[in-house]
Amino acid sequence: MNSGRSTGRCIALDAMGGADAPAIVVEGAQLARQRHPGLRFLLFGDEVQLRSLVDRQTGLAEAVEVCHAEQVIDDADKPSQALRRGRQSSMRLAIDAVDDGRADAVVSAGNTGALMAMAKVVLRMQEGIVRPAMITFFPTLAGRSAMLDLGANIECDVDNLVQFAIMGAAFARIELGKERPTVGLLNVGSEDLKGNETVKTAGQILRDSDLDFEFHGFVEGDDIGAGTVDVFVTDGFTGNIALKAVEGTSRLYTGFLNQAFRSSLMAGLGYILARPAFNAVRRRVDPREHNGAMFVGLNGVVIKSHGGTDSIGFANAVGVALDMVEGRFKERIQADLRRWAPAAQPEAEAAVS
Amino acid sequence: MNSGRSTGRCIALDAMGGADAPAIVVEGAQLARQRHPGLRFLLFGDEVQLRSLVDRQTGLAEAVEVCHAEQVIDDADKPSQALRRGRQSSMRLAIDAVDDGRADAVVSAGNTGALMAMAKVVLRMQEGIVRPAMITFFPTLAGRSAMLDLGANIECDVDNLVQFAIMGAAFARIELGKERPTVGLLNVGSEDLKGNETVKTAGQILRDSDLDFEFHGFVEGDDIGAGTVDVFVTDGFTGNIALKAVEGTSRLYTGFLNQAFRSSLMAGLGYILARPAFNAVRRRVDPREHNGAMFVGLNGVVIKSHGGTDSIGFANAVGVALDMVEGRFKERIQADLRRWAPAAQPEAEAAVS
Numbered sequence: 092m093n094s095g096r097s098t099g100r101c102i103a104l105d106a107m108g109g110a111d112a113p114a115i116v117v118e119g120a121q122l123a124r125q126r127h128p129g130l131r132f133l134l135f136g137d138e139v140q141l142r143s144l145v146d147r148q149t150g151l152a153e154a155v156e157v158c159h160a161e162q163v164i165d166d167a168d169k170p171s172q173a174l175r176r177g178r179q180s181s182m183r184l185a186i187d188a189v190d191d192g193r194a195d196a197v198v199s200a201g202n203t204g205a206l207m208a209m210a211k212v213v214l215r216m217q218e219g220i221v222r223p224a225m226i227t228f229f230p231t232l233a234g235r236s237a238m239l240d241l242g243a244n245i246e247c248d249v250d251n252l253v254q255f256a257i258m259g260a261a262f263a264r265i266e267l268g269k270e271r272p273t274v275g276l277l278n279v280g281s282e283d284l285k286g287n288e289t290v291k292t293a294g295q296i297l298r299d300s301d302l303d304f305e306f307h308g309f310v311e312g313d314d315i316g317a318g319t320v321d322v323f324v325t326d327g328f329t330g331n332i333a334l335k336a337v338e339g340t341s342r343l344y345t346g347f348l349n350q351a352f353r354s355s356l357m358a359g360l361g362y363i364l365a366r367p368a369f370n371a372v373r374r375r376v377d378p379r380e381h382n383g384a385m386f387v388g389l390n391g392v393v394i395k396s397h398g399g400t401d402s403i404g405f406a407n408a409v410g411v412a413l414d415m416v417e418g419r420f421k422e423r424i425q426a427d428l429r430r431w432a433p434a435a436q437p438e439a440e441a442a443v444s
Numbered sequence: 445m446n447s448g449r450s451t452g453r454c455i456a457l458d459a460m461g462g463a464d465a466p467a468i469v470v471e472g473a474q475l476a477r478q479r480h481p482g483l484r485f486l487l488f489g490d491e492v493q494l495r496s497l498v499d500r501q502t503g504l505a506e507a508v509e510v511c512h513a514e515q516v517i518d519d520a521d522k523p524s525q526a527l528r529r530g531r532q533s534s535m536r537l538a539i540d541a542v543d544d545g546r547a548d549a550v551v552s553a554g555n556t557g558a559l560m561a562m563a564k565v566v567l568r569m570q571e572g573i574v575r576p577a578m579i580t581f582f583p584t585l586a587g588r589s590a591m592l593d594l595g596a597n598i599e600c601d602v603d604n605l606v607q608f609a610i611m612g613a614a615f616a617r618i619e620l621g622k623e624r625p626t627v628g629l630l631n632v633g634s635e636d637l638k639g640n641e642t643v644k645t646a647g648q649i650l651r652d653s654d655l656d657f658e659f660h661g662f663v664e665g666d667d668i669g670a671g672t673v674d675v676f677v678t679d680g681f682t683g684n685i686a687l688k689a690v691e692g693t694s695r696l697y698t699g700f701l702n703q704a705f706r707s708s709l710m711a712g713l714g715y716i717l718a719r720p721a722f723n724a725v726r727r728r729v730d731p732r733e734h735n736g737a738m739f740v741g742l743n744g745v746v747i748k749s750h751g752g753t754d755s756i757g758f759a760n761a762v763g764v765a766l767d768m769v770e771g772r773f774k775e776r777i778q779a780d781l782r783r784w785a786p787a788a789q790p791e792a793e794a795a796v797s
Contacts, residue, residue, distance in 0.1 A: 279685065313692030317696070329681065333665065340668070343583070351725045360717050361713075361718025364710050
């Protein structure tokens with residue numbers, strides 16, 4: 092999305108998070124710097140390893156500051172452990188850099204739960220937001236859509252869902268480039284009477300409020316692939332399972348097709364002829380092209396990269412971070428938070444305490 | 445699954461339910477009769493239409509009894525309306541036929557909510573079961589798996605989930621032919637500490653109980669496509685959205701591939717060569733081959749066919765009905781209901797009242 096607007100921006104990178112860290116993080120930084128001239132990085136991690144990796148990338152040294160971190164958060168660490176014992180970790184120090192203003196955003200491919208917990212404690216909730224949420228975008232038949240929450244909140248109340256809608260719309264405005272995004276609430280049917288009380292009440296509030304997006308109403312699971320709306324809103328339990336169900340089905344199709352093409356010589360030949368077409372499909376669903384989930388609702392931009400991505404994917408996650416900084420994500424939410432059915436606000440505040 | 449065991453069995457068909465009813469119901473009955481010699485049908489619907497359709501199918505007339513029904517339940521009818529005003533409908537009379545013993549099972553491609561509500565009122569809950577659920581099976585990388593609940597219960601408690609596991613295992617034993625099926629609870633992570641209290645407690649009970657299936661523990665959304673377990677257990681809200689998300693993603697892939705193959709002459713030629721391979725994939729994911737969802741937990745076998753299926757799909761749904769009758773679905777559950785951690789039973793009974 093972003094290009095050439097990055098002069099003077101600085102992104103903090105947790106260089107030790109993810110399966111192939113720190114190599115892909117440093118390579119990803121180089122790629123991102125080439126795409127966004129003027130972009131700078133704070134690289135948190137093992138100083139010796141990082142300096143050696145940075146020196147291999149032409150010109151990268153002048154755009155990065157390597158900041159040594161003693162500790163690394165492991166994927167197996169519980170969020171509570173990471174909070175208590177990871178104060179000198181690359182992840183924590185990278186988040187701290189956003190808090191003290193040295194960086195504009197943080198990107199990590201590390202432990203999701205730990206990143207969420209640390210970011211929440213260090214950066215705290217944006218004013219007016221009850222709960223943060225995790226959002227990402229993905230390919231659909233209509234182009235791209237976003238979904239939240241993806242697991243930050245296992246149980247959600249009405250106010251959470253309404254705020255997710257507001258934050259999701261802001262994300263779609265910046266990342267999907269939609270002036271007035273459409274937003275739908277995931278439900279078991281599209282009629283107003285379907286679903287549990289939480290979903291029904293949230294739907295009513297969204298219908299009645301004059302917010303800066305189009306509330307489409309209830310949407311169903313098959314609307315996700317169709318891309319019926321720009322933003323799918325749901326609780327973190329359902330959202331996590333639904334998005335992973337989509338990912339699993341993608342693997343099912345890839346697996347079935349691979350088996351089919353190996354089933355006969357003719358099929359193999361057909362595959363060779365159609366390879367450019369297949370590659371086009373592969374690019375459309377390439378997870379690297381949709382890398383960069385965001386924790387929304389915090390005082391700061393926190394981007395989670397897939398743990399298993401490569402340098403291209405990591406550079407894309409850095410691009411999302413930059414988009415959110417340049418797009419002034421936090422400020423975009425404020426207007427809608429004020430506009431949102433004022434009667435509901437006191438309840439939201441009560442829910443914080 | 446079933447063949448040649450059908451002598452003397454009689455299935456009640458709601459001949460007026462579904463997009464292409466009654467034609468595909470009658471054609472489906474003919475197909476099912478050819479597959480299962482000796483199988484008989486009670487056909488509920490408009491007598492004039494049905495007689496004319498039956499007469500066009502060689503030999504079908506001697507296997508069916510046409511039973512006139514004045515009313516038809518519409519897809520737009522609410523379950524409560526259907527219950528109050530649909531007592532002479534083809535759907536209701538077909539269910540009544542199971543209740544009074546004239547038929548062994550009922551199959552309908554009509555309004556799902558109405559079918560569920562009517563079946564629950566007429567057939568009532570099987571002894572020991574707190575809530576009925578909807579289950580179906582679908583293709584996975586490992587073969588086939590089943591999932592429940594798909595929307596009958598928007599909110600579920602611990603006992604519901606445990607009973608769904610028991611009923612799902614019975615379904616898998618009969619329909620998937622697994623002696624000792626594996627069962628997983630859908631959750632946002634596979635570790636024991638993940639998820640909400642309901643899921644965690646249900647997981648603990650299933651781990652501690654000595655039931656006639658393998659409890660695999662928690663499974664995630666991407667395990668659905670992988671077929672990690674034979675039976676996926678979840679609440680009706682999550683299950684409905686997850687299964688529809690899978691269906692939507694299938695359509696996404698089909699759409700992307702179709703676009704890709706039309707993108708160049710070479711790709712089109714490749715498609716022609718690889719067509720048998722594609723058709724093999726198409727057969728593996730053909731919804732007609734996975735048609736026949738079941739309402740479990742009732743005193744009687746109630747099968748819901750997809751509303752948009754054709755005669756092949758409808759005949760498959762009839763096959764599932766026959767499988768469940770022959771496989772003694774209800775009896776198979778009793779042993780596990782008795783075996784299930786007896787301490788939990790009084791609670792379950794309390795929840796009924």
